[in-house]
Amino acid sequence: MTDLPVSARNQLADSSPLLSANLETRMDSPDGACKLLLRYPDGASTEAVGMPGTQGQTFCISTQVGCPVKCKFCASGSEGLERNLTQAEILEQVLWLRNEMGDFHRLVVMGMGDAGFNLTPTLNALECLLDPAGMDLGARRVTLSTVAPKNAITTLANWPHNINVALSLHAIQDELRHELIPGLSKRTIEETLGEMEQLFAKNGREYTIEYVLLSGVNDSTQAAHELADLLRDKRCHINLIPYNPVAGLGFARPTDSTCGIFLNILKTQSLSATLRRSMGSSADAACGQLRRHTKIV
Numbered sequence: 001m002t003d004l005p006v007s008a009r010n011q012l013a014d015s016s017p018l019l020s021a022n023l024e025t026r027m028d029s030p031d032g033a034c035k036l037l038l039r040y041p042d043g044a045s046t047e048a049v050g051m052p053g054t055q056g057q058t059f060c061i062s063t064q065v066g067c068p069v070k071c072k073f074c075a076s077g078s079e080g081l082e083r084n085l086t087q088a089e090i091l092e093q094v095l096w097l098r099n100e101m102g103d104f105h106r107l108v109v110m111g112m113g114d115a116g117f118n119l120t121p122t123l124n125a126l127e128c129l130l131d132p133a134g135m136d137l138g139a140r141r142v143t144l145s146t147v148a149p150k151n152a153i154t155t156l157a158n159w160p161h162n163i164n165v166a167l168s169l170h171a172i173q174d175e176l177r178h179e180l181i182p183g184l185s186k187r188t189i190e191e192t193l194g195e196m197e198q199l200f201a202k203n204g205r206e207y208t209i210e211y212v213l214l215s216g217v218n219d220s221t222q223a224a225h226e227l228a229d230l231l232r233d234k235r236c237h238i239n240l241i242p243y244n245p246v247a248g249l250g251f252a253r254p255t256d257s258t259c260g261i262f263l264n265i266l267k268t269q270s271l272s273a274t275l276r277r278s279m280g281s282s283a284d285a286a287c288g289q290l291r292r293h294t295k296i297v
């Protein structure tokens with residue numbers, strides 16, 4: 001606002017900061033990933049990550065401080081939910097990342113927390129980013145990931161913007177899924193996949209199934225065949241995520257060979273599947289490694 005005197009601009013900057021959080025720590029990983037620890041005025045903190053990619057950078061933002069879902073293998077959920085982030089707090093993570101790293105190509109809502117448990121502020125924040133008067137971000141460049149609590153997928157199906165949706169599945173049997181994702185009330189895989197198919201029927205966009213590969217838990221060849229059977233007639237792409245180890249949680253990453261065999265079983269049965277390349281692990285910025293405390297030294 002250069003039409004205002006410098007003194008007025010300085011006064012405004014002091015009294016009305018545009019961003020509520022302070023950047024407490026920036027951690028850079030040798031692979032180019034960067035993690036920001038943001039501290040809000042009430043002392044709560046969360047993390048946002050930027051990663052380089054072939055088409056440009058991907059930003060990954062958080063929706064909650066901690067996470068109510070408490071996935072057994074995840075650092076973010078290990079201490080439960082502290083609080084939801086507001087629309088503004090979700091939105092400003094993108095601004096912080098852009099200030100620190102420059103422009104971005106893709107936005108994934110896959111950081112700390114589960115967007116499905118804080119959906120209204122999350123969608124309102126995305127609305128600002130998608131708006132032509134905001135960042136004019138194309139809906140195809142946005143992916144929201146959730147374990148799909150009750151009503152979340154229906155809400156997304158009725159939302160006017162056709163963003164990409166990823167379902168965090170992680171197991172083929174309901175019992176194992178409930179064991180790995182204890183914060184999810186007893187919803188069955190069948191009803192959840194039914195909702196995902198309805199989402200596809202509504203927006204015509206293939207969804208993603210996220211499946212974190214945990215050594216000795218869900219990475220057997222039998223599990224691969226069962227996953228193929230479960231998803232054979234579904235309109236989805238399967239994203240296999242080799243586990244990023246978190247100290248003290250008791251899970252291990254499968255070997256590269258095990259991951260490759262699992263992927264090949266899906267592919268030879270004509271399923272669309274890929275193995276996610278892990279980035280940021282040396283800065284604890286990889287999937288499932290985000291925390292609300294500064295345990296990143």
Ligand code: SF4
Pocket residue numbers: 067068069070071074075076077078111112113114147288
């Ligand atoms: S994996 Fe996602 S949903 Fe599960 S506890 Fe971690 S942040 Fe929450």
